[in-house]
Amino acid sequence: MKNKSETIFLPDLEKKAETPLFAVPIQAGFPSPADDFLEKTLDLNKYLIKHPAATFFVKVQGSSMEDANIFQGDILVVDRSQSAEDNTIIIAVLNGEFTVKRIKTNKNKISLEAANKSFSPIEISPDIDFEIWGVVTYIIHKAR
Amino acid sequence: MFCLIDCNNFYVSCERVFNPKLKNKPCIVLSNNDGCVIARSNEAKALKIKTGDPVFLHKNLIIEKGIEVYSSNFVLYGDMSNRVMEVIKSFEFETEVYSIDEAFIKLDVPLDKLQFYADEIKQKIKRWTGIPVSLGVAPTKTLCKIAGKIAKKEKGVLIFDNEKIIEEALEKTPTEDIWSIGPSYSRLLRRLNIYNAKQFKYADDKLIIKHLKTPGYRTLLELRATPAYPLDTSPQPRKSILCSRSFPYELSSFEMIKNAIASFTSRAAEKLRNQHSVACYLTVFIATSRFKEEKYYSNSATVGVTIPTDYTPDLISAAEMALKQIFLKDLFYKRAGVLLSSLSEKKYIQQDIFVPSNSSDKKNRAMKALDEINKQLDKDAIFFAAQGVERCRFLYKQSQKSPKYTTSWEELLKI
Numbered sequence: 001m002k003n004k005s006e007t008i009f010l011p012d013l014e015k016k017a018e019t020p021l022f023a024v025p026i027q028a029g030f031p032s033p034a035d036d037f038l039e040k041t042l043d044l045n046k047y048l049i050k051h052p053a054a055t056f057f058v059k060v061q062g063s064s065m066e067d068a069n070i071f072q073g074d075i076l077v078v079d080r081s082q083s084a085e086d087n088t089i090i091i092a093v094l095n096g097e098f099t100v101k102r103i104k105t106n107k108n109k110i111s112l113e114a115a116n117k118s119f120s121p122i123e124i125s126p127d128i129d130f131e132i133w134g135v136v137t138y139i140i141h142k143a144r
Numbered sequence: 145m146f147c148l149i150d151c152n153n154f155y156v157s158c159e160r161v162f163n164p165k166l167k168n169k170p171c172i173v174l175s176n177n178d179g180c181v182i183a184r185s186n187e188a189k190a191l192k193i194k195t196g197d198p199v200f201l202h203k204n205l206i207i208e209k210g211i212e213v214y215s216s217n218f219v220l221y222g223d224m225s226n227r228v229m230e231v232i233k234s235f236e237f238e239t240e241v242y243s244i245d246e247a248f249i250k251l252d253v254p255l256d257k258l259q260f261y262a263d264e265i266k267q268k269i270k271r272w273t274g275i276p277v278s279l280g281v282a283p284t285k286t287l288c289k290i291a292g293k294i295a296k297k298e299k300g301v302l303i304f305d306n307e308k309i310i311e312e313a314l315e316k317t318p319t320e321d322i323w324s325i326g327p328s329y330s331r332l333l334r335r336l337n338i339y340n341a342k343q344f345k346y347a348d349d350k351l352i353i354k355h356l357k358t359p360g361y362r363t364l365l366e367l368r369a370t371p372a373y374p375l376d377t378s379p380q381p382r383k384s385i386l387c388s389r390s391f392p393y394e395l396s397s398f399e400m401i402k403n404a405i406a407s408f409t410s411r412a413a414e415k416l417r418n419q420h421s422v423a424c425y426l427t428v429f430i431a432t433s434r435f436k437e438e439k440y441y442s443n444s445a446t447v448g449v450t451i452p453t454d455y456t457p458d459l460i461s462a463a464e465m466a467l468k469q470i471f472l473k474d475l476f477y478k479r480a481g482v483l484l485s486s487l488s489e490k491k492y493i494q495q496d497i498f499v500p501s502n503s504s505d506k507k508n509r510a511m512k513a514l515d516e517i518n519k520q521l522d523k524d525a526i527f528f529a530a531q532g533v534e535r536c537r538f539l540y541k542q543s544q545k546s547p548k549y550t551t552s553w554e555e556l557l558k559i
Contacts, residue, residue, distance in 0.1 A: 051272065052227075052230070053226075053227040053228075053230035053231050053234075053272055053273065054227070054231075054271075054272035054273065056549070056550060056557070057550075057553075057556050058556055058557045058558070058559045059556040059557070059558045059559070060558075060559060061558050061559060075556065076559070080271060080272050080273070080274065081271060081272050091559060093164045096164050096165035096167070097164075097165075098164070098557070098559040099559065100559050131164065133164075133274075
Protein backbone atom coordinates (compact mmCIF):
# COMPACT_ATOMS: atom_id res chain seq x y z
CA MET A 1 0.00 0.00 0.00
CA LYS A 2 1.50 3.23 -1.09
CA ASN A 3 1.45 6.07 1.38
CA LYS A 4 -0.65 8.86 0.10
CA SER A 5 -0.01 12.37 1.28
CA GLU A 6 -2.90 14.70 1.55
CA THR A 7 -2.77 18.39 1.12
CA ILE A 8 -4.95 20.14 3.62
CA PHE A 9 -6.24 23.51 2.66
CA LEU A 10 -7.70 25.97 5.04
CA PRO A 11 -10.01 28.69 3.79
CA ASP A 12 -8.40 32.08 3.61
CA LEU A 13 -10.94 34.13 5.54
CA GLU A 14 -8.92 37.32 5.05
CA LYS A 15 -9.79 37.73 1.40
CA LYS A 16 -13.18 38.97 0.52
CA ALA A 17 -14.67 38.56 -2.90
CA GLU A 18 -15.60 41.99 -4.07
CA THR A 19 -18.87 42.48 -5.82
CA PRO A 20 -19.80 45.82 -7.25
CA LEU A 21 -22.46 47.62 -5.29
CA PHE A 22 -25.13 49.93 -6.45
CA ALA A 23 -25.45 53.14 -4.48
CA VAL A 24 -29.18 52.64 -4.17
CA PRO A 25 -31.02 49.46 -3.21
CA ILE A 26 -32.31 47.91 -6.37
CA GLN A 27 -36.05 47.79 -6.43
CA ALA A 28 -37.85 45.84 -9.04
CA GLY A 29 -35.15 46.71 -11.59
CA PHE A 30 -35.90 50.47 -11.73
CA PRO A 31 -32.64 52.54 -11.49
CA SER A 32 -32.57 55.98 -9.89
CA PRO A 33 -32.41 58.75 -12.46
CA ALA A 34 -29.80 60.36 -10.22
CA ASP A 35 -27.33 57.42 -10.46
CA ASP A 36 -25.36 58.99 -13.26
CA PHE A 37 -25.11 62.34 -11.50
CA LEU A 38 -23.97 61.48 -8.00
CA GLU A 39 -21.34 63.85 -6.59
CA LYS A 40 -19.48 64.01 -3.30
CA THR A 41 -21.19 66.04 -0.60
CA LEU A 42 -19.90 69.49 0.31
CA ASP A 43 -16.80 69.55 2.48
CA LEU A 44 -16.29 72.62 4.64
CA ASN A 45 -12.61 71.77 5.05
CA LYS A 46 -12.04 72.13 1.33
CA TYR A 47 -13.96 75.39 1.29
CA LEU A 48 -12.27 77.06 4.24
CA ILE A 49 -8.75 75.67 4.06
CA LYS A 50 -6.67 76.29 0.97
CA HIS A 51 -3.26 75.50 2.50
CA PRO A 52 -3.73 72.86 5.22
CA ALA A 53 -0.08 72.80 6.29
CA ALA A 54 -0.15 76.55 6.93
CA THR A 55 -3.66 76.83 8.41
CA PHE A 56 -4.37 77.13 12.11
CA PHE A 57 -7.47 77.86 14.18
CA VAL A 58 -7.40 80.42 16.99
CA LYS A 59 -10.04 81.55 19.49
CA VAL A 60 -10.91 85.22 19.96
CA GLN A 61 -10.73 86.90 23.33
CA GLY A 62 -11.72 90.52 23.76
CA SER A 63 -13.73 93.03 21.77
CA SER A 64 -11.12 95.02 19.86
CA MET A 65 -12.40 93.89 16.46
CA GLU A 66 -16.16 93.91 16.97
CA ASP A 67 -16.81 96.44 14.23
CA ALA A 68 -15.25 93.95 11.84
CA ASN A 69 -17.64 91.26 13.06
CA ILE A 70 -15.05 89.46 15.12
CA PHE A 71 -16.51 88.72 18.54
CA GLN A 72 -15.36 87.11 21.75
CA GLY A 73 -15.49 83.32 21.42
CA ASP A 74 -15.31 83.30 17.63
CA ILE A 75 -12.88 80.93 15.91
CA LEU A 76 -10.63 82.42 13.27
CA VAL A 77 -9.16 80.48 10.35
CA VAL A 78 -5.60 81.75 10.01
CA ASP A 79 -3.44 81.08 6.94
CA ARG A 80 0.27 81.71 7.45
CA SER A 81 1.05 81.32 3.76
CA GLN A 82 -0.91 84.35 2.60
CA SER A 83 0.61 87.80 2.29
CA ALA A 84 -0.60 90.55 4.60
CA GLU A 85 -1.58 93.29 2.21
CA ASP A 86 -2.81 96.69 3.27
CA ASN A 87 -6.12 96.52 5.10
CA THR A 88 -6.09 92.77 5.80
CA ILE A 89 -7.00 91.38 9.18
CA ILE A 90 -3.98 89.63 10.60
CA ILE A 91 -2.75 87.85 13.69
CA ALA A 92 0.32 89.76 14.82
CA VAL A 93 2.81 89.27 17.61
CA LEU A 94 3.58 92.50 19.42
CA ASN A 95 6.27 92.32 22.12
CA GLY A 96 5.60 88.62 22.48
CA GLU A 97 1.81 88.98 22.72
CA PHE A 98 -0.69 87.80 20.14
CA THR A 99 -3.22 90.28 18.82
CA VAL A 100 -5.79 90.35 16.00
CA LYS A 101 -5.83 93.64 14.15
CA ARG A 102 -6.13 95.19 10.72
CA ILE A 103 -2.78 96.04 9.19
CA LYS A 104 -2.30 99.33 7.37
CA THR A 105 0.74 99.64 5.12
CA ASN A 106 0.26 102.84 3.21
CA LYS A 107 3.03 105.40 2.72
CA ASN A 108 5.74 102.93 3.88
CA LYS A 109 4.46 103.12 7.44
CA ILE A 110 3.00 100.12 9.19
CA SER A 111 0.27 100.47 11.76
CA LEU A 112 -2.23 98.16 13.41
CA GLU A 113 -5.82 99.29 13.73
CA ALA A 114 -8.52 97.89 15.90
CA ALA A 115 -12.15 97.75 14.72
CA ASN A 116 -13.55 99.33 17.84
CA LYS A 117 -13.70 103.04 18.64
CA SER A 118 -12.31 102.50 22.14
CA PHE A 119 -8.98 101.31 20.76
CA SER A 120 -6.43 103.62 19.14
CA PRO A 121 -4.12 102.52 16.30
CA ILE A 122 -0.64 101.29 17.08
CA GLU A 123 2.17 102.57 14.93
CA ILE A 124 4.92 100.03 14.27
CA SER A 125 8.32 101.68 14.39
CA PRO A 126 11.47 99.67 13.50
CA ASP A 127 12.47 99.30 17.15
CA ILE A 128 9.23 97.56 18.13
CA ASP A 129 9.27 93.75 18.39
CA PHE A 130 6.65 92.99 15.73
CA GLU A 131 5.90 89.92 13.63
CA ILE A 132 3.05 88.93 11.33
CA TRP A 133 1.90 85.47 12.44
CA GLY A 134 -0.79 84.85 9.81
CA VAL A 135 -3.68 86.24 7.80
CA VAL A 136 -7.28 85.76 8.95
CA THR A 137 -9.26 84.20 6.10
CA TYR A 138 -12.55 83.24 7.77
CA ILE A 139 -14.42 84.07 10.94
CA ILE A 140 -16.52 81.30 12.44
CA HIS A 141 -19.27 82.87 14.49
CA LYS A 142 -21.98 80.88 16.19
CA ALA A 143 -25.44 82.16 15.32
CA ARG A 144 -27.15 80.75 18.40
CA MET B 145 22.52 66.04 -5.09
CA PHE B 146 20.90 65.03 -1.84
CA CYS B 147 19.56 67.58 0.59
CA LEU B 148 18.92 67.10 4.30
CA ILE B 149 16.31 69.35 5.88
CA ASP B 150 16.68 69.36 9.64
CA CYS B 151 14.44 71.34 12.01
CA ASN B 152 16.32 73.43 14.58
CA ASN B 153 15.61 72.41 18.18
CA PHE B 154 12.33 70.98 16.91
CA TYR B 155 10.30 70.47 20.09
CA VAL B 156 11.31 73.88 21.46
CA SER B 157 10.56 75.46 18.09
CA CYS B 158 7.07 73.95 18.15
CA GLU B 159 6.42 75.51 21.55
CA ARG B 160 7.76 78.87 20.31
CA VAL B 161 5.32 79.03 17.38
CA PHE B 162 2.42 79.25 19.84
CA ASN B 163 4.27 81.16 22.56
CA PRO B 164 6.47 83.84 20.97
CA LYS B 165 7.51 85.05 24.43
CA LEU B 166 9.89 82.08 24.49
CA LYS B 167 11.98 83.55 21.67
CA ASN B 168 15.58 84.07 22.85
CA LYS B 169 14.78 82.52 26.24
CA PRO B 170 16.52 79.38 27.53
CA CYS B 171 13.96 76.64 27.12
CA ILE B 172 13.92 72.86 27.57
CA VAL B 173 11.47 70.06 26.82
CA LEU B 174 11.32 66.97 29.00
CA SER B 175 10.79 63.31 28.15
CA ASN B 176 7.57 61.39 28.82
CA ASN B 177 7.21 61.50 32.56
CA ASP B 178 9.21 64.72 32.98
CA GLY B 179 12.40 62.71 33.53
CA CYS B 180 15.11 63.84 31.13
CA VAL B 181 15.86 66.74 28.85
CA ILE B 182 15.04 65.79 25.25
CA ALA B 183 15.26 69.21 23.62
CA ARG B 184 17.02 72.49 24.36
CA SER B 185 16.95 75.93 22.84
CA ASN B 186 20.32 77.44 21.86
CA GLU B 187 20.22 79.57 25.03
CA ALA B 188 19.78 76.41 27.15
CA LYS B 189 22.62 74.72 25.24
CA ALA B 190 24.81 77.70 26.15
CA LEU B 191 24.08 76.97 29.82
CA LYS B 192 25.70 73.56 29.33
CA ILE B 193 22.49 71.54 29.57
CA LYS B 194 22.87 68.32 27.58
CA THR B 195 20.24 66.13 25.92
CA GLY B 196 19.57 63.14 28.16
CA ASP B 197 20.40 64.97 31.39
CA PRO B 198 17.92 64.11 34.14
CA VAL B 199 16.06 67.31 34.93
CA PHE B 200 16.78 67.15 38.68
CA LEU B 201 20.44 67.70 37.81
CA HIS B 202 19.65 71.25 36.75
CA LYS B 203 17.08 72.14 39.41
CA ASN B 204 19.05 75.13 40.68
CA LEU B 205 20.06 76.39 37.25
CA ILE B 206 16.44 76.34 36.13
CA ILE B 207 15.38 78.63 38.96
CA GLU B 208 18.49 80.81 38.80
CA LYS B 209 18.37 81.48 35.06
CA GLY B 210 14.60 81.36 34.63
CA ILE B 211 14.74 78.43 32.22
CA GLU B 212 11.34 77.64 30.73
CA VAL B 213 10.50 73.96 31.20
CA TYR B 214 7.91 72.09 29.15
CA SER B 215 6.62 68.55 29.38
CA SER B 216 6.63 66.83 26.00
CA ASN B 217 3.57 67.45 23.87
CA PHE B 218 3.95 64.79 21.21
CA VAL B 219 0.44 65.31 19.91
CA LEU B 220 1.46 68.83 18.95
CA TYR B 221 4.95 67.91 17.74
CA GLY B 222 3.59 65.10 15.56
CA ASP B 223 1.09 67.43 13.93
CA MET B 224 3.70 70.15 13.34
CA SER B 225 6.04 67.53 11.87
CA ASN B 226 3.35 66.48 9.39
CA ARG B 227 2.96 70.11 8.36
CA VAL B 228 6.68 70.55 7.81
CA MET B 229 6.81 67.37 5.73
CA GLU B 230 3.80 68.49 3.67
CA VAL B 231 5.56 71.75 2.84
CA ILE B 232 8.70 69.85 1.83
CA LYS B 233 6.66 67.50 -0.37
CA SER B 234 5.00 70.49 -2.06
CA PHE B 235 8.30 71.07 -3.87
CA GLU B 236 7.72 67.78 -5.67
CA PHE B 237 11.22 66.39 -5.16
CA GLU B 238 11.59 62.73 -4.19
CA THR B 239 11.33 62.85 -0.40
CA GLU B 240 12.29 60.51 2.43
CA VAL B 241 10.87 61.37 5.84
CA TYR B 242 13.76 60.26 8.02
CA SER B 243 12.55 61.19 11.51
CA ILE B 244 10.09 63.48 13.24
CA ASP B 245 12.21 66.49 12.34
CA GLU B 246 14.41 65.46 9.40
CA ALA B 247 13.84 64.66 5.77
CA PHE B 248 16.10 63.89 2.82
CA ILE B 249 15.18 65.05 -0.66
CA LYS B 250 16.72 64.47 -4.05
CA LEU B 251 17.57 67.96 -5.22
CA ASP B 252 17.94 67.28 -8.93
CA VAL B 253 18.43 70.81 -10.17
CA PRO B 254 21.36 72.52 -11.97
CA LEU B 255 24.31 73.23 -9.65
CA ASP B 256 23.91 76.98 -9.92
CA LYS B 257 20.27 76.70 -8.77
CA LEU B 258 21.03 74.76 -5.57
CA GLN B 259 21.30 77.87 -3.40
CA PHE B 260 18.05 79.26 -4.78
CA TYR B 261 16.07 76.11 -4.06
CA ALA B 262 17.65 75.62 -0.64
CA ASP B 263 16.70 79.19 0.33
CA GLU B 264 13.17 78.76 -1.06
CA ILE B 265 12.61 75.57 0.95
CA LYS B 266 13.95 77.10 4.17
CA GLN B 267 11.82 80.23 3.77
CA LYS B 268 8.62 78.40 2.85
CA ILE B 269 8.85 76.09 5.86
CA LYS B 270 9.44 79.05 8.21
CA ARG B 271 6.64 81.06 6.67
CA TRP B 272 4.02 78.30 6.52
CA THR B 273 4.74 76.53 9.84
CA GLY B 274 6.91 78.86 11.89
CA ILE B 275 9.61 76.18 12.24
CA PRO B 276 13.22 77.23 11.49
CA VAL B 277 15.25 74.62 9.62
CA SER B 278 18.83 74.05 8.45
CA LEU B 279 19.78 72.53 5.11
CA GLY B 280 22.79 70.50 4.08
CA VAL B 281 23.22 69.82 0.36
CA ALA B 282 25.79 67.23 -0.76
CA PRO B 283 26.44 64.33 -3.17
CA THR B 284 25.61 61.70 -0.49
CA LYS B 285 23.36 61.39 2.57
CA THR B 286 26.32 60.99 4.95
CA LEU B 287 27.89 64.19 3.63
CA CYS B 288 24.50 65.91 3.91
CA LYS B 289 24.41 65.08 7.60
CA ILE B 290 27.83 66.68 8.06
CA ALA B 291 26.87 69.75 6.01
CA GLY B 292 23.59 70.07 7.90
CA LYS B 293 25.30 70.02 11.28
CA ILE B 294 27.63 72.84 10.26
CA ALA B 295 24.77 74.77 8.64
CA LYS B 296 22.85 74.67 11.92
CA LYS B 297 25.66 76.48 13.72
CA GLU B 298 26.36 78.91 10.89
CA LYS B 299 24.26 80.30 8.06
CA GLY B 300 21.43 77.77 7.96
CA VAL B 301 22.27 76.46 4.48
CA LEU B 302 25.52 74.75 3.48
CA ILE B 303 26.17 73.35 0.02
CA PHE B 304 29.00 70.87 -0.57
CA ASP B 305 29.57 71.65 -4.24
CA ASN B 306 33.36 71.58 -4.35
CA GLU B 307 36.25 69.46 -2.97
CA LYS B 308 37.77 72.25 -0.89
CA ILE B 309 34.66 72.95 1.15
CA ILE B 310 34.11 69.23 1.74
CA GLU B 311 37.70 68.59 2.86
CA GLU B 312 37.59 71.52 5.30
CA ALA B 313 34.36 70.25 6.81
CA LEU B 314 35.58 66.65 7.07
CA GLU B 315 38.69 67.76 8.90
CA LYS B 316 36.56 69.59 11.48
CA THR B 317 34.24 66.58 12.01
CA PRO B 318 35.21 64.06 14.71
CA THR B 319 34.45 60.43 13.85
CA GLU B 320 31.60 60.11 16.35
CA ASP B 321 29.72 62.84 14.45
CA ILE B 322 29.70 60.77 11.27
CA TRP B 323 26.32 59.24 10.52
CA SER B 324 26.20 55.60 11.71
CA ILE B 325 29.47 55.89 13.63
CA GLY B 326 28.82 55.87 17.37
CA PRO B 327 31.05 56.10 20.44
CA SER B 328 32.26 52.48 20.32
CA TYR B 329 33.22 52.58 16.63
CA SER B 330 34.92 55.91 17.32
CA ARG B 331 37.08 54.27 19.99
CA LEU B 332 38.00 51.53 17.51
CA LEU B 333 38.88 54.09 14.86
CA ARG B 334 41.03 56.07 17.30
CA ARG B 335 43.07 52.91 17.92
CA LEU B 336 43.65 52.89 14.13
CA ASN B 337 44.74 56.56 14.32
CA ILE B 338 41.57 57.82 12.67
CA TYR B 339 40.21 60.80 14.60
CA ASN B 340 38.23 62.79 12.09
CA ALA B 341 36.14 62.27 8.96
CA LYS B 342 38.96 63.38 6.65
CA GLN B 343 41.29 60.68 7.99
CA PHE B 344 38.44 58.16 7.64
CA LYS B 345 37.94 59.20 4.01
CA TYR B 346 41.59 58.57 3.16
CA ALA B 347 41.91 55.39 5.24
CA ASP B 348 42.82 52.11 3.63
CA ASP B 349 39.73 50.37 2.18
CA LYS B 350 40.75 46.94 3.46
CA LEU B 351 41.32 48.30 6.95
CA ILE B 352 37.84 49.79 7.12
CA ILE B 353 36.18 46.67 5.71
CA LYS B 354 38.06 44.49 8.18
CA HIS B 355 37.02 46.47 11.26
CA LEU B 356 33.70 48.02 10.27
CA LYS B 357 32.43 45.52 7.69
CA THR B 358 29.91 46.47 5.00
CA PRO B 359 28.23 49.37 6.83
CA GLY B 360 31.66 50.91 7.44
CA TYR B 361 32.53 50.53 3.77
CA ARG B 362 29.26 52.19 2.76
CA THR B 363 30.11 55.12 5.01
CA LEU B 364 33.58 55.26 3.42
CA LEU B 365 32.10 55.45 -0.07
CA GLU B 366 29.64 58.11 1.03
CA LEU B 367 32.42 60.26 2.53
CA ARG B 368 34.15 59.94 -0.84
CA ALA B 369 31.01 61.35 -2.52
CA THR B 370 29.81 58.04 -3.96
CA PRO B 371 26.20 57.39 -2.88
CA ALA B 372 25.79 54.06 -1.11
CA TYR B 373 22.46 54.79 0.57
CA PRO B 374 19.60 55.61 -1.80
CA LEU B 375 16.55 57.60 -0.77
CA ASP B 376 14.14 55.33 1.06
CA THR B 377 10.77 56.61 -0.04
CA SER B 378 8.68 53.71 1.18
CA PRO B 379 9.34 53.16 4.88
CA GLN B 380 9.79 49.54 5.95
CA PRO B 381 7.45 48.22 8.62
CA ARG B 382 9.14 47.99 11.98
CA LYS B 383 10.74 44.63 12.81
CA SER B 384 10.01 44.93 16.50
CA ILE B 385 7.78 47.18 18.57
CA LEU B 386 8.69 48.46 21.99
CA CYS B 387 6.55 50.22 24.52
CA SER B 388 8.15 51.10 27.82
CA ARG B 389 8.09 53.82 30.44
CA SER B 390 9.78 54.75 33.66
CA PHE B 391 7.33 55.43 36.49
CA PRO B 392 7.06 58.81 38.18
CA TYR B 393 7.23 57.03 41.53
CA GLU B 394 8.24 53.48 42.34
CA LEU B 395 5.73 50.65 42.28
CA SER B 396 5.94 47.42 44.22
CA SER B 397 2.51 45.82 43.91
CA PHE B 398 2.01 43.08 41.36
CA GLU B 399 -1.41 44.47 40.43
CA MET B 400 -0.03 47.90 39.52
CA ILE B 401 2.84 46.51 37.48
CA LYS B 402 0.45 44.10 35.78
CA ASN B 403 -1.82 47.01 34.84
CA ALA B 404 1.11 48.97 33.48
CA ILE B 405 2.29 46.00 31.43
CA ALA B 406 -1.23 45.51 30.07
CA SER B 407 -1.31 49.18 28.99
CA PHE B 408 2.04 48.91 27.25
CA THR B 409 0.91 45.70 25.54
CA SER B 410 -2.26 47.36 24.37
CA ARG B 411 -0.36 50.32 22.94
CA ALA B 412 2.23 48.09 21.26
CA ALA B 413 -0.53 45.92 19.76
CA GLU B 414 -2.17 49.04 18.34
CA LYS B 415 1.07 49.93 16.57
CA LEU B 416 1.34 46.32 15.41
CA ARG B 417 -2.10 46.39 13.79
CA ASN B 418 -1.33 49.77 12.27
CA GLN B 419 1.44 48.27 10.18
CA HIS B 420 -0.53 45.10 9.42
CA SER B 421 1.90 42.83 11.26
CA VAL B 422 1.58 40.00 13.72
CA ALA B 423 4.01 39.04 16.48
CA CYS B 424 5.51 35.67 17.39
CA TYR B 425 7.24 36.66 20.62
CA LEU B 426 6.47 38.98 23.49
CA THR B 427 9.10 40.05 25.99
CA VAL B 428 8.37 41.73 29.31
CA PHE B 429 11.09 43.52 31.24
CA ILE B 430 11.08 45.21 34.62
CA ALA B 431 13.77 47.02 36.58
CA THR B 432 14.32 48.80 39.86
CA SER B 433 16.01 52.17 40.08
CA ARG B 434 19.74 52.39 39.31
CA PHE B 435 20.17 55.33 41.64
CA LYS B 436 19.16 53.67 44.88
CA GLU B 437 21.29 52.03 47.57
CA GLU B 438 19.44 48.71 47.29
CA LYS B 439 20.80 46.27 44.78
CA TYR B 440 19.66 46.93 41.23
CA TYR B 441 17.32 44.24 39.85
CA SER B 442 16.47 43.97 36.20
CA ASN B 443 15.06 40.99 34.38
CA SER B 444 13.10 39.97 31.34
CA ALA B 445 11.09 36.99 30.14
CA THR B 446 9.96 36.05 26.66
CA VAL B 447 6.83 34.15 25.74
CA GLY B 448 6.12 32.69 22.30
CA VAL B 449 2.68 32.42 20.76
CA THR B 450 1.62 29.35 18.74
CA ILE B 451 0.09 31.38 15.96
CA PRO B 452 1.53 34.85 15.36
CA THR B 453 -1.12 37.30 16.54
CA ASP B 454 -2.18 40.92 16.77
CA TYR B 455 -5.11 40.22 19.12
CA THR B 456 -4.60 42.32 22.24
CA PRO B 457 -6.29 40.01 24.78
CA ASP B 458 -4.02 37.12 23.73
CA LEU B 459 -0.98 39.37 23.96
CA ILE B 460 -2.01 40.64 27.40
CA SER B 461 -2.34 37.03 28.64
CA ALA B 462 1.10 36.26 27.29
CA ALA B 463 2.51 39.37 28.94
CA GLU B 464 1.01 38.38 32.28
CA MET B 465 2.59 34.93 32.02
CA ALA B 466 5.95 36.48 31.32
CA LEU B 467 5.63 38.98 34.17
CA LYS B 468 4.85 36.20 36.66
CA GLN B 469 8.17 34.59 35.77
CA ILE B 470 10.28 37.60 36.69
CA PHE B 471 8.29 39.55 39.31
CA LEU B 472 9.87 39.55 42.77
CA LYS B 473 7.96 40.72 45.84
CA ASP B 474 9.09 43.59 48.08
CA LEU B 475 11.11 45.37 45.42
CA PHE B 476 10.46 48.90 44.19
CA TYR B 477 10.25 48.98 40.42
CA LYS B 478 11.08 52.10 38.46
CA ARG B 479 10.73 50.96 34.87
CA ALA B 480 8.90 48.36 32.78
CA GLY B 481 8.24 47.60 29.17
CA VAL B 482 6.90 45.25 26.55
CA LEU B 483 8.64 44.24 23.33
CA LEU B 484 6.86 42.52 20.45
CA SER B 485 9.31 40.76 18.17
CA SER B 486 9.67 38.38 15.27
CA LEU B 487 7.03 40.33 13.37
CA SER B 488 5.64 39.15 10.08
CA GLU B 489 3.01 40.38 7.70
CA LYS B 490 -0.49 39.46 8.74
CA LYS B 491 -1.51 38.07 5.38
CA TYR B 492 1.13 35.35 5.52
CA ILE B 493 0.15 33.55 8.75
CA GLN B 494 0.03 29.80 8.67
CA GLN B 495 -2.94 28.45 10.55
CA ASP B 496 -2.60 25.99 13.40
CA ILE B 497 -4.44 22.83 12.47
CA PHE B 498 -5.75 22.38 16.03
CA VAL B 499 -7.25 25.84 16.38
CA PRO B 500 -10.59 26.54 14.72
CA SER B 501 -9.97 29.33 12.26
CA ASN B 502 -13.43 30.87 12.42
CA SER B 503 -12.54 32.48 15.77
CA SER B 504 -9.90 34.66 14.10
CA ASP B 505 -12.48 36.49 12.01
CA LYS B 506 -14.41 37.54 15.13
CA LYS B 507 -11.17 38.62 16.80
CA ASN B 508 -10.18 40.69 13.78
CA ARG B 509 -13.51 42.47 13.74
CA ALA B 510 -13.28 43.18 17.45
CA MET B 511 -9.82 44.71 17.11
CA LYS B 512 -10.82 46.67 14.03
CA ALA B 513 -13.80 48.15 15.90
CA LEU B 514 -11.59 48.94 18.90
CA ASP B 515 -9.01 50.78 16.82
CA GLU B 516 -11.67 52.69 14.86
CA ILE B 517 -13.44 53.89 18.00
CA ASN B 518 -10.24 54.86 19.77
CA LYS B 519 -9.15 56.80 16.71
CA GLN B 520 -12.45 58.71 16.58
CA LEU B 521 -12.82 59.42 20.27
CA ASP B 522 -10.02 59.69 22.71
CA LYS B 523 -7.11 57.29 22.63
CA ASP B 524 -8.02 54.61 25.16
CA ALA B 525 -11.75 55.45 25.05
CA ILE B 526 -12.16 51.68 25.01
CA PHE B 527 -9.57 49.84 27.00
CA PHE B 528 -8.94 46.47 28.52
CA ALA B 529 -9.93 45.68 32.11
CA ALA B 530 -6.43 44.32 32.61
CA GLN B 531 -5.09 47.86 32.21
CA GLY B 532 -6.79 48.84 35.45
CA VAL B 533 -9.72 51.22 35.63
CA GLU B 534 -7.44 54.17 36.32
CA ARG B 535 -5.87 53.33 32.98
CA CYS B 536 -2.43 54.06 34.30
CA ARG B 537 -2.83 57.79 33.87
CA PHE B 538 -0.83 58.00 37.07
CA LEU B 539 2.12 56.76 35.03
CA TYR B 540 2.49 60.03 33.21
CA LYS B 541 3.66 62.96 35.20
CA GLN B 542 3.39 65.86 32.80
CA SER B 543 3.13 68.91 34.92
CA GLN B 544 4.07 71.55 32.35
CA LYS B 545 2.41 70.46 29.16
CA SER B 546 1.35 73.01 26.60
CA PRO B 547 -2.14 72.82 25.03
CA LYS B 548 -2.87 70.68 21.97
CA TYR B 549 -3.18 73.81 19.85
CA THR B 550 -3.73 72.05 16.54
CA THR B 551 -5.73 68.95 17.43
CA SER B 552 -8.24 69.93 20.09
CA TRP B 553 -11.07 72.46 19.74
CA GLU B 554 -10.98 72.99 23.49
CA GLU B 555 -7.29 73.84 23.49
CA LEU B 556 -6.97 76.40 20.71
CA LEU B 557 -4.58 79.31 20.94
CA LYS B 558 -6.49 82.22 22.52
CA ILE B 559 -5.91 85.65 21.01
